[in-house]
Amino acid sequence: MGVLDYIWLGILSVFQGPELFSIFGLPVSVTLVMILCGFLLGIAVGATPGLAGPIAMAIALPILISVFGYTQEALLPVMGFLIGIMKGATIGGAVPAILFNTPGTPDAYMTTLDGYPMTQKGQAKKALRVAHFSSASGDTFSDIVLIVCAPFLALLVEAYLDLPEKTALLILSLSFIAAVVGGSPAKGLISTGLGLLAVYVATGEDFYPRLSLGTKQLSQGFPIATAVLGVLIIGSVFKGLEELWHEKRKSGGIAMIRDSGDQRLHFADIRRLLPFIARSAVIGTAIGALPGIGSTLAATLGYTIGKSRYQRRKAKDDPDFGTGVPEGIAATEAANSSVSGANLIPVLSLGIPGNAAAVFLILAAESIGGFNPGPSVFRFTADVVNPELVVAFGLFTAMLIANGLNWTIGGFFMRSMGIMTRIPKHILLPIVLLLTLTAIYVQETRMEAIWFALAFGVLGYLMRSLSISPLPFVIAFILGGKLEESARQAFAATGGDAFFLFTNPIALVFMLMSVGVIVFTAVKSKGAT
Amino acid sequence: MKHILKAGVVALGLALISSGVLAADWTPPGPIKMMIAFRAGGGADTQARLIAEALEAKLGWKFIPEQVTGKGGVNLLATLKDQPNDGTVIGMVVTESVGYNLAAAKAGITPANFTGIATTAGFQMGIVSLSSKGWNTFSDVVDAIKGGQEIRFGVMSPKLADLAYLLGKAQGVDFNIVPVKGGKAVMNGVNAGDLDIGFMAGIQAKGVASGDLVNLASGLSTPLKQTPDAPTLADLGVSYNSDGYFVFVGPAGMPADARQALAAAIAGVANDESSKAGGIIKKAFGGASTITGDALTTLLADGYKDASTLMDAAAE
Numbered sequence: 001m002g003v004l005d006y007i008w009l010g011i012l013s014v015f016q017g018p019e020l021f022s023i024f025g026l027p028v029s030v031t032l033v034m035i036l037c038g039f040l041l042g043i044a045v046g047a048t049p050g051l052a053g054p055i056a057m058a059i060a061l062p063i064l065i066s067v068f069g070y071t072q073e074a075l076l077p078v079m080g081f082l083i084g085i086m087k088g089a090t091i092g093g094a095v096p097a098i099l100f101n102t103p104g105t106p107d108a109y110m111t112t113l114d115g116y117p118m119t120q121k122g123q124a125k126k127a128l129r130v131a132h133f134s135s136a137s138g139d140t141f142s143d144i145v146l147i148v149c150a151p152f153l154a155l156l157v158e159a160y161l162d163l164p165e166k167t168a169l170l171i172l173s174l175s176f177i178a179a180v181v182g183g184s185p186a187k188g189l190i191s192t193g194l195g196l197l198a199v200y201v202a203t204g205e206d207f208y209p210r211l212s213l214g215t216k217q218l219s220q221g222f223p224i225a226t227a228v229l230g231v232l233i234i235g236s237v238f239k240g241l242e243e244l245w246h247e248k249r250k251s252g253g254i255a256m257i258r259d260s261g262d263q264r265l266h267f268a269d270i271r272r273l274l275p276f277i278a279r280s281a282v283i284g285t286a287i288g289a290l291p292g293i294g295s296t297l298a299a300t301l302g303y304t305i306g307k308s309r310y311q312r313r314k315a316k317d318d319p320d321f322g323t324g325v326p327e328g329i330a331a332t333e334a335a336n337s338s339v340s341g342a343n344l345i346p347v348l349s350l351g352i353p354g355n356a357a358a359v360f361l362i363l364a365a366e367s368i369g370g371f372n373p374g375p376s377v378f379r380f381t382a383d384v385v386n387p388e389l390v391v392a393f394g395l396f397t398a399m400l401i402a403n404g405l406n407w408t409i410g411g412f413f414m415r416s417m418g419i420m421t422r423i424p425k426h427i428l429l430p431i432v433l434l435l436t437l438t439a440i441y442v443q444e445t446r447m448e449a450i451w452f453a454l455a456f457g458v459l460g461y462l463m464r465s466l467s468i469s470p471l472p473f474v475i476a477f478i479l480g481g482k483l484e485e486s487a488r489q490a491f492a493a494t495g496g497d498a499f500f501l502f503t504n505p506i507a508l509v510f511m512l513m514s515v516g517v518i519v520f521t522a523v524k525s526k527g528a529t
Numbered sequence: 530m531k532h533i534l535k536a537g538v539v540a541l542g543l544a545l546i547s548s549g550v551l552a553a554d555w556t557p558p559g560p561i562k563m564m565i566a567f568r569a570g571g572g573a574d575t576q577a578r579l580i581a582e583a584l585e586a587k588l589g590w591k592f593i594p595e596q597v598t599g600k601g602g603v604n605l606l607a608t609l610k611d612q613p614n615d616g617t618v619i620g621m622v623v624t625e626s627v628g629y630n631l632a633a634a635k636a637g638i639t640p641a642n643f644t645g646i647a648t649t650a651g652f653q654m655g656i657v658s659l660s661s662k663g664w665n666t667f668s669d670v671v672d673a674i675k676g677g678q679e680i681r682f683g684v685m686s687p688k689l690a691d692l693a694y695l696l697g698k699a700q701g702v703d704f705n706i707v708p709v710k711g712g713k714a715v716m717n718g719v720n721a722g723d724l725d726i727g728f729m730a731g732i733q734a735k736g737v738a739s740g741d742l743v744n745l746a747s748g749l750s751t752p753l754k755q756t757p758d759a760p761t762l763a764d765l766g767v768s769y770n771s772d773g774y775f776v777f778v779g780p781a782g783m784p785a786d787a788r789q790a791l792a793a794a795i796a797g798v799a800n801d802e803s804s805k806a807g808g809i810i811k812k813a814f815g816g817a818s819t820i821t822g823d824a825l826t827t828l829l830a831d832g833y834k835d836a837s838t839l840m841d842a843a844a845e
Contacts, residue, residue: 070569070578070594163707163723205687205708207600207634220597220604369570376717383739445595485710492707493681493723 003380010393014401017076031076035398038081039405040413042088047417049096050240050425051432052105053089054356057082058229059435061364062443072370075391079364080398086357087139087402090295090337091414094131096421098329099124104420107295107336110303110328117324122260125415129265130326131333132411134273138281138334140403142341145285146348147396154349154378161375163490164500168510170483171501173291173352175514178472179521180290187468189518194459195476196483198222203481205488217448225443226452227477228363229436231470232356234453235460237433242461244425273330276306280335287335288342291354291475295339302335303328341399347373348392352479359474367443555790557616560591564609564620566602571713572732572813573775576649577621579806583798590794601686602626603634606778610642614780616787619646624773628832629688633840640833644783645825647792648774649799649806650814652730653755654748659719660740667746667760670726674702681705683715683727688836691843692748692762692771693728699766728771731813754815769839773832774818776825792821 017029038060045056064081068074093105098115111131118127161169178188202209202221212218280302287298306328307321321328344361346352351374353359365371370387377388440453463470494500501507563581567573574596581592597605602622612618627640658664664673674680682697682704684690690706697704707724709715712732718724719742728748736742737755744756746764748771753759762770777795779788796819801807810817820828 070574072570158721202599207603207630207636207687209600209604216607219607220599367569369568369574371570376721379720383741384735489707489709489718489723493705495679495703495705 002382006380006386006389007393009385009390010395011397013390013394014076014080014397018073031080031394031398032401034077034081035084035401036405038084039088039402039410040084042085042090043092043095043410043413043417044088044420045085046089046092046104047095047414047420048092048423048428049102049104049421050428052093053086054360055233055236055432055436056085056089057357057360058233059432059439060085061360061367062225062439065364065367066442068368070368072387072391074368075365075371076394076398078368079361079395080401082357082361082364083395083398084402084405086340086361087399087406088410090139090340091132091135091333091406091410092417093336094135094329094333095128095414095417098127098131099418100421102421107299107339108332109296110299110332110336113303113322113332114324114326114328117322118326118329121324122258123263123324124259125263126265127324127326127329128415129263129411130269130273130329132406132414133265133270134277134280134330134332134334135337136403136406136410137277138284138336138338139341139406141278141281142285142288142338143396143399143403144341145289146341146344146399149289150345150348150392151378153345154375157349158375158378161506162504163486163493164504164507165510167483167486167490168501168507168514169350170352170479170486172510172514172517173346173350174472174476174479174483176517177291177475179518181469181471184525185518185522187466188472191463191468191470191472192476195227195473196480198227198456198473199477199480200484204484222452222456223444223449224363224366224477225440226449227456228359228474229440230453230456231460231463231473232359233436234433234457235464235470237429237436238457238461239464240425240429242465244429269326273326276310276327276331277334279309280306280331280333281338284335284338285342288339288354289345291346291352295336295355298339299332299336303332306331344395348377348395349375351375351482353475356471356474359478362478555616555786557590557787559617560593561616562612562618563592563594564597564605564618565594566598566605566620566622566626567596568598568711569596571711572809573621573623576775576806576809579804579809580649580795580798583801583804583806584794587798588794600634601630603630603636603638606631606638606643607636609778610638610780612780614644614783616779616783616791619777619779619791621775621777623652624648624776624829624832625686625688625771627776627778627829629836629839630686632833632836633687640826640829642781643778643829644781644788645829646777646779646783646788646821647795647799648776648820648825648828649795649817650731650775650810651818652749652771652773653734653753653814654728654730654771654773655733655737655744655753655756655759656726656746656748657716657719657729657733657737657742657744658726659722660743662725664745665743666758667765670745671700671702674704679705680725681707681723683707683709683718683724685709685711685715685728685730688839689728689748689771691839692767692769694843695767695769696762696765730771730773734813734815769835769842774820774828776829778829789822795819796821 014031017031019027020030020033045051064078093108094111097103097108097111101112101116103109115127178192179185201211204210209219283302284298310327319325343354343358346354347358353362371391377392379386440449460470490500501511565574565577578594581594597608605620609620631638682693684693693706712730715727716732719727733742744753744759746759747753747761750770750772798804798806799817802811
């Protein structure tokens, strides 16, 4: 089995999976259909203000698992669906931003700056076309970087990092996430600490379920779905309901603006936009590859850098950024879309999730089993097939298929999604809440899971109210078990050396970097305020 | 060990004969909840789910598989013991869960809280390394340590950690004993070079057959089927062993007809090598070993009793 054989097997696993139906004798695999459905759902969800990709992924996951079961064959259809949602939501988010000045997803905020003015000028369709073109380009670029980089990074990690270094690397990524996400490192550390505390309930080597206070309810710990869905989804629903309470229902219809003028995207336009797209795609990919920094920052950076270049080069009478120039949309959308592929680099090569979407992909892999994202995936065994590697290449194939869909039908479907903005939040939020609780019960089938989820929901609400980002919590919850395990193993493997994190040069560098990241961001954010 | 196996075969025979009448009479009063103490998607989980699938197809019973993982099966046992004992709730663990792990957990639960239904397969527990290390048998590892090398020994349960410790003591060497989660993790660690040797309970079969891995010793009281020449733990001076089975249990006091019908059904599938479940059992463990009835009750009770002597020996 050479590398090419694995790639080929991965591609085949997508196209030749269990057959759903056939068109003119050509079998259509269930994975393909799932990618398509996920993609379309993703666009719709992204276009709905108040919903976002992770919410749809969270609700879909338990339902998909109960349909497909826990077998190896379930992995690609389920993860293909989730990848479809992830990609669809990215382009869908631009729709309400451009048409109604309300970003569908937070990372589309910068899109409103030039998108909505274009709509006001009667150029809505053109703006959507620019957004779609930039988004699809950025996304494709990012996926290619992922496919090239992830295996090599994984092989490097596997070849050079021993147990103590792996432990130090986990500590580094946690501190990086704590320091970078949200406003202040202190709040990030609180969020991370709470996540670790929650995951350490009832786990560990001892037979007594620690921190369970002797209760039976806590003796199995918190199921991962309750913590993740509770804090991320239910927490945001609670927060949304509160905001609704405050603002009262805004009445009045949305004014429709007639389209006027040429709506097509010409080759000359594309040539003008390409430098902006390329620069933003590189920025987005680089940011995506670092765990914890989301697509919102990528969009902001892409827009800001695009703006400064545009201002320097533009002719005197050209319109400014923020008054409805296509370059502004292109710079934002290429940046936020190119995050999604690169975000899977740390997931697949290190098992470290970088953002909420990646969290749900890991959750899917953990719930179904048989695929453990991390360096061991990319083991190119020659004589026996490494099934995880086949799945990895299957996932790459799924991503490229989603890209293909994005290029072909994505634009058309996206332009028809303006209607989603009309869904009122006071109906949407309770539905999301109910669906999430149902989804949790489907997976855990015990009543405690619901109570846990609601409690985590309250925690998520409180964190949002205090502007503490819940993402470090969730990532710490996911990595906590791994951190403890590898620390224990490193301690045992070094023959009980308590200073294993410092006696080894690479581990020591990682530890210094962890401290450095926190100190550096703390100083910087103090300077900024 | 042999006499237990023999007794098991006899008991199974009896169970099959008697349950021919009884099993026909007993049908589950509702869907059967099948708790599984292993990670979703792993080898043991697959085995349990395939058995459920085969029984659904064969007998028309309905199964609801559910993961209750953690604490080496103790979490599952703690949940299972208070469930209805009419045959509608069963759980799959390993004999070690009911033996060593219950004894170590000191949670007030004993094998008497459960009805043993049937084992499906016995471990082919070997001490395994990569063949590229150049070791052919366990004494090569001991020589390596005496030559100044540090050896990391991966174990997947506290009982195996005790055995590894006692093995080092008997051979006059120290291992760095590294606890990891599950046989798959031991194999990954050995393959990645994070571990030098490790206990594997059957997952190594493919790698040993292809020549990538080598069974340095048998962790059992008997030689391994795949590598009969490898020394057993007794040969290496350890009077304990890691003999164990995958086992289905129910809450205590299960009616005899339900117990026999379930046992016959599960053993039937495990022994049928043409079924998917029987097939993977054959591949990983060299064939099923199905112990039922009183022989199983004795096996579980003995495992619990012997655990404390092992713990005392390892604590010295």
